[in-house]
Amino acid sequence: MDVLKPQKGRLLIAEPSILNDNSFKRAIVLLTEHSETSSVGFILNRPLHYTLSDLVPDINCDFTVYQGGPVEQDNLYFIHKIPELLPNSVEVTDGIYWGxxxxxxxxxxxNHKVKPSDIRFFLGYSGWEPTQLDDELNTNSWFISKNKYPNILAINNKTFWKDQLLKKGGEYKIWANAPSDVQLN
Incomplete structure (x- = not known):
């Protein structure tokens, strides 16, 4: 079986071996950029206890905001599937756009022209310098998956990581059912 390489639009799935890494344990990151100089992505399955109107008071919208990653957590980012409404969007993968x-x-x-399944907001992002992501892949911190979801913005946050491990099979099935704090087991 060929090992997938990082690529814009693919998913980085945290290996069970990094369960002690508070920034990325059980995280699934959508790579929005990958080049020789850097990689950028957003954690898809980590909702925060904020809504958009909590952070931007002049927007009347109760959409959940997610933790995008440990970098620039005071900045708001978004990915969406409504490029016709948002000029200057950058396509990440089939039908998903950034900014x-x-x-x-x-x-x-x-004006309520956007549905929650059309967009996802993030505080911060996940970023890697040149070779940093390759180094993490070589130390089995992540595995890569193709994004096979017609709308990645409508995934189930609670089971997304577990579902990815179950799909991978083998020893991953054991880890998929492990408690979030393995020291309590």
């Missing part, structure tokens, strides 16, 4: 004109977005959110 765009925030003023247009505010207007569309306040």
């Amino acid at each position: 765009g004109n925030f003023n247009y977005l505010k207007e569309h959110l306040n």
Whole structure:
């Protein structure tokens, strides 16, 4: 079986071996950029206890905000599937886009033209310098999967990591059912 390489639009899935890493344990990251100079992505399965209107008071919207990663956690980012509403969006993978004109977005959110399944907001991002991600892959911190979800924005956050491990099979099935704090076992 060929081992997948990092690529824009693919998923990084945290290996069970990094359960002690608070930034990335049980994380699934959508890579939005991957080049020789850097890699950037957002953790898809880590909702925070904030809504968008908690962070941006002039937006009347109760969409959940997610922890995107440990870098620049005071900045808001978003991925979406509505490029026709948001000029300057960058396509990440089939039908999923990153960023765009925030003023247009505010207007569309306040006019209720955007559904929660159309967009996901993040505080911070996950970033890697040149060779850093390759080093982490070589030390079995992550495995890579193709994004086979028609709408990655509508995934089940609670079971997403477990589901990916079950799909991988073998010893991963054991880890898929392990408690989140293995020291309590």
